[in-house]
Amino acid sequence: MKPRFFRSIAAQIALLPAWLIVIFAYLGTIAWTIRISFTSTKVFPTYDFVGWKQYERLFATDRWIISGQNLFIFGACFIIGCLIFGFLLAVFIDQKIRAESVFRTIFLYPYAMSFIVTGLVWQWTLNPTLGVQQTVRNWGWQDFTFDWLVRGDRAIYVIAIAGIWQASGLVMAILLAGLRGVDQELWKAAKVDGIPTWRVYLHIIVPMLSPMFVTATVLLATAVVKVYDLVIALTGGGPGISTEVPAKFVIDYLFNRQNVGLATAASTVMFVTVLVVLAPWLYSQYFRGQRGRGA
Amino acid sequence: AEKAEVIHWWTSGGEAAAVQQFAAAFNAAGGEWVDAAVAGGGGDAARTAGINRIVGGNPPTAMQFNTGKQFDELVTQGLLSPLDDVADAEGWKQHINPLVLAAVTRDGKIYAAPVNIHSNIWLWYSPAALEKAGAKAPTNWDEFFAAGDKLKAAGIVPVAQSGDAWTQVLTFNNVLIGAGGKDLYYKIYKDLDVDAVKSPEFKKVADIFAKLRDYTDSGMQGRQWNQATAMIVTGQAGFNFMGDWAKGEVIAAGKTPGTDVGCIPGLGNQEFWIGGDVFVFPVNKDPEATKAQKLLEKVLLSPEAQVAFNNKKGSIPVRDDVDLSKVDACAAQGIALAKAGNVVESTDILISPDVSGSFTDAIASFFSDKSKTSDDFVASIASIVEGAK
């Protein structure tokens, strides 16, 4: 039958750039990356086949393991921190306060800034010989110590703090939209029932906002996987390799250490992880129960 | 004029002054130097940018590498022009240090123009600081630590160390050669001999390296190498392990190397490390650019430019037919050692960037984490050596 395709031929043409991008820039590169990860490529692609060798080496590399652990620690602190802090901000802002927009603006502005900028500023602020620690010591508390940035076992938390500083405003914005969407009558009902406000938040509102929490979590989680600029600007991976992350691992091996095979194996692992985590969410958000709109 | 876009990572004060000498010489010879400095990571960022451009088919006229294996694959892929015509005409083969020459030769062809010989394994010290603490310049590691203790007691930072991983590797190599010796160094980096790593000699090296951690200060993280060097220039710290480019900073600060700042090559076993920088010249289709490359090749190794550059840079010229009378006291020490054959080749010459990266990770993570013991360190180096075979 003639119709559907011809009718939308203009649409197909309009989508051509999208198709090109999807096929070449997305699917093509992903396929290529996966293919290369099974070769012994150093700088220039060689198309031999070495099986799982790169993956074996990858998981035998300390730095990758540490990167993975860091990603986990950072991810957990960052996501939980952002959710809790962002939620608190949203709740407090929702209390019919004065100058609401001023506070909202302050809480969200870091999100408009580059990770490079964020990283530098926090690096300076938390540098023990220069920043908070030194300042407090100058005030007279000579024993005050806050040197997490230079301690291998703590630096990753500093990165998480900087991340939380930057992104909790985002969570606030999302949850605030959710809070504003809560039926006012629900509040009235709870008041008539005599339920204290904090309990309403805890028992009624939080469960209601769970879709927003999920969305925020997904957004934060993808930021976690991509985290690179922040580490570069804040610690450069140091002290030692204590704040290395997978994204930095890939870039380093791709460009500095000249082992593209290993780098692509690492990025393939990242890709698969993201896919596994994300696919169900994407499906439920955008494709399940989708009702056609016809054309 | 022939434009030459040159990628390099010489961005600190002394370095910038040095590279300016090349630029001036090239401009004087009728070219036009287009500076493409990329800061950061001990050259990581610059090499990334450069390799990407070469891979991407938009190569710079010339780009900097460290003397060694970093540009191996560019050669294998046929992306670099051989320099033999210029080399023959300019007599490189006769006048360039043979170890350096070997490091830029692949299959009998020269693929890079070496511009300097850098020695990484210097120990710099501040005579003023030592004097204040009542210590004297060490001749072995025990004396070194004794001096360190006195400095500590005097409230002076014993060792000014940068937080960048590559400077910690440099410190490690200092210890390895100084305390372990040339043989151990080669066994590990060249022969990739696991037994050597597990030997008592290496254990001693590891212990010394571990002990060094206690002589650094908490400002190490986030400090760059030149800031560390500045600390001994100003007498804030006693010692600093750094390559001979530290002299550039010393000179830039208006001080004299050898007197205002003391220098010791390879504490314990006096050795001269041969490393340095080279420029490669990527193949390109533009005849103008090729012309510029030829001119640049010639200028870079011209005796005058060599002297001017190396004096600022703190390194020594690669040619032996240049006027060495103006070199400073430290460089003179180095040249003497080289003449005596007390030389080691740099790790960049011996191992690939990939393996070198693994060493860096292990060394840096050990050095910045005091909870790790020297046994942990030995084990991690052993596994790298094992895996690199």
Add this chain to the structure above:
Amino acid sequence: MATVSIRDLEIDFGTLRVLQTLNLDIAEGEFIVLLGPSGCGKSTLLNAVAGLLDVTAGQIWIGGKNVTWEEPKDRGIGMVFQSYALYPRMTVKGNLSFGLKMAKTPSEEIEKRVAKAAKILQIEPLLNRRPSELSGGQRQRVAIGRALVRDVEVFLFDEPLSNLDAKLRTELRVEIKRLHHELGSTMIYVTHDQIEALTLADRIAVMNGGVIQQLASPKEIYRRPVNRFVAGFVGSPGMNFVDGTLSLGAGAPGFVLSDGTRLDISGYEFSGNAKDEQPATIGIRPEQVDLKEKGEDATILPISLNLVEPMGADSLVWGHVSGTQFAVRIDGDDHVTTPVTVDAFFSPSQASIFDKTSGARL
């Protein structure tokens, strides 16, 4: 069961006065409906009774106690909202018991009360479901149940049916009525749907612009609206209004239309102060007009008809009286061929006459 008494209540939002010196006394067990157009202040009044907003002036008494400053939970009221406002992520049981738990009621007492409420409302099988798994009617029952378990004496309803479709609305109306019979509680019910008001109320308070226009039984409101606003607001299709002048001089009292037709309004009972020659509006409901038979005290009404709308049981016939649009309701079986001009009949005793400017009933 408790009386509710509102005394000189005033409520402002900023500079906007929403309720003005409002008085309302509700007897024990009475079902009062607040009826009025959107924005007239019905919800505001209800919220004030519930204690959900602060009054500007005046007092509120419930069960003989001045509760003007009491917390909502201490007023002995339960409230059912338009959206029902069920707690979405709790089961029905959770919804019913949450308030009691907060009040630290012992758990067996909670069980007992929930079971009792569930029984009255016939929602026992639903106790473990979530609100999203309930139908509109079931949700309403749960919302009522939430008030029920707290043993309240006054139920407040804020348009509980306006979100539902017509069919369900009819059913739930009957349900609420039944519940009122059963519980005997005092109920205040807000709506802007006149059918709901007419079917449910013991008394209706018709509100407009923050003022109660008329407080009376549904029949009274429908038959003898005190002003044109009430007359126009209640009834569907609405009352027909035709302008004219009173003619009370010689002979039988008459109403002269703008085209000169004089209607005999002998049977009409004036409430007082009607003057001769006074500009006035006569209001006649569509079903009060008869196209065929002349009733006992009927008056002739010349009307030109031009469109029939069959609506099943009845038909609406649209036409004009003295140039003004006019609808007549006839039986669905009856037949009219349009266009046609006929003499119709109506009984003046059933009609209403209002002052043209003030709109007050004459």
Add this chain to the structure above:
Amino acid sequence: MATVSIRDLEIDFGTLRVLQTLNLDIAEGEFIVLLGPSGCGKSTLLNAVAGLLDVTAGQIWIGGKNVTWEEPKDRGIGMVFQSYALYPRMTVKGNLSFGLKMAKTPSEEIEKRVAKAAKILQIEPLLNRRPSELSGGQRQRVAIGRALVRDVEVFLFDEPLSNLDAKLRTELRVEIKRLHHELGSTMIYVTHDQIEALTLADRIAVMNGGVIQQLASPKEIYRRPVNRFVAGFVGSPGMNFVDGTLSLGAGAPGFVLSDGTRLDISGYEFSGNAKDEQPATIGIRPEQVDLKEKGEDATILPISLNLVEPMGADSLVWGHVSGTQFAVRIDGDDHVTTPVTVDAFFSPSQASIFDKTSGARL
């Protein structure tokens, strides 16, 4: 003016069959209403006629031409949507002329046609306004005007009134009817509001589950529904249904309720194949029952009444017949005291009897 003919139309969405072998012939100038519950496929059918979705099988003919694969613009149809779908950033004039511009009509021709349509619809003063500055009724007229300027022969309406409040709905219904008289175009009108269907249609197609249940005049649909679905869907409040069995043996035909009561159904015209002892359902509309007078061919119906809902002009009395809920409509003036059990009357000739299992009229 054109005929519309739909032949064996089938429409699937993926695996979901929304319309099944549907046939419908519409005469020139006829006003057809598609009536049915939400989701029954009314909009789907309309969109198929408009060419806005692809048919799976079957054909669509408009004005004697097979247009199954034509573009919407080439079918000679105009469509009015529920939301009116006026182009928000264009003036009324822009809205009207958009289609003509698309068809590259010369600009003076456009001017002429817009002026004419504006005149017919009385929207001349609005031509330079934006849709957001129009009232609901004005918007509707513009939406109709958009079809009008294009000189279409078939108008399609998709629930054009369902977003409006009751008052406006009544007014616009009359307006559409008037327009149909004036233009004489063929019109297909989708609604799920039975009052709209009854008042507007020449013929109503009652749909359910993608199938046309009955296609007939409003009167026929209301009086003689072909099955229980149609009977229940049309009429408000709905028809009362009481289960029982036919008793066609000896004597007058009867209908025996579950409590044993036997109703005399002598006047009822069976459409055929009714069998003795057959389980069946009798359907009686609320207004077909009389509590007071016994009509000519009336049958006694014992009923217990327990609730009166006054609704102004009428009242609904709720009760039970043989244990099944049953509503009776009485005049608003009449009075009933509940609870009470009375003998009511109805005329079997007006009632409907359906097969209990298939629901088909007997």
Add this chain to the structure above:
Amino acid sequence: MSTTTMEPQGPRPSRITPARIGVYAFLVVSAAFFLLPLYVMVITSIKPMAEIRLGNLFSFPLAPTIEPWIKAWTYACTGVNCEGIKVGFLNSFRILVPSVIVSIALGATIGYALSFWRPKGANFLFAVLLLGAFIPYQVFLYPLVRMLSTVGLYNSLPGIVVVHTIFGLPLMTLLFRNFYAGIPIDLFKAARVDGGGFWAIFFRLMLPLSTPIIIVAVILQVTGIWNDFLFGLIFAGRENFPMTVELNNVVNTTTGEREYNVNMAATILTALVPLVVYFVSGRWFVRGIAAGAVKG
């Protein structure tokens, strides 16, 4: 105290509750935490080095100076080039303008086609695009470098524009798709009945309606592209290094002493454009985040 018990009547006496104070206390403390880095940046950038050496990061400048700003802008050095970051500023603009325009134009068209025309394969296309929004960039970098160099776009202005378009496309498409999903389909159908084709409906009907979402898209893209570091570093080429890369170079180029004041000034200058965009259009920014993040 008066002995008569007050009869409740009229408005409740208002009181400032501890809860209220707590709310504000929390908000103010949080605001301080959020503003702290900004404060440090601004304060430090106007201090002379002598004061910075004293180590009091938070103290007010005793002798404020704008010299660091001038230096950062005009003659801070990266390597031997001492031209400040003004070069990067211009480069960032040259990258920004075409990237924003192209990515939004493309995103709008695709969002429109996906919402209304749903051609074959639309779901697949959308799924891949969506996934693309979440995949770590590292997966793409190397092949893209190779691909762009094959077509001769590597290290050029068009190259970096293409890259920004590629990586901006998922978000832009999502944004516009969600926005168009909120436009009644009837509007589209009406235009179809009126004879509108793909482009006619897009340009005459949909684009005029899209102003709000276009504003949102511009804000998101401007801040996003301006803030980019990785792509600029890898794809832009030295001639086109954006400001963030220049900033990193300036900060990492040290001659002797680290000039914190100049670095901070450079940092503020770099953050200026997004901050201005944000402060000027904060409301839209919030909306944009919500629109981009939550299903529309």
